[in-house]
Amino acid sequence: xxxxxxxxxxxxxxxxxxxxxxxxxxxxxxxxxxxxxxxxx
Numbered sequence: 001x002x003x004x005x006x007x008x009x010x011x012x013x014x015x016x017x018x019x020x021x022x023x024x025x026x027x028x029x030x031x032x033x034x035x036x037x038x039x040x041x
Contacts, residue, residue, distance in 0.1 A: 003013025 002008045003010050008016070
């Protein structure tokens with residue numbers, strides 16, 4: 001959104017987008033790991 005408004009250059013916007021995607025994947029993996037740990041008890 002900020003890149004579309006001209007606040008960020010497109011390269012910076014793409015880097016932020018990729019960082020956000022990595023955060024989502026890591027968070028999902030941590031939640032799956034937590035779920036597996038809870039079901040083992």
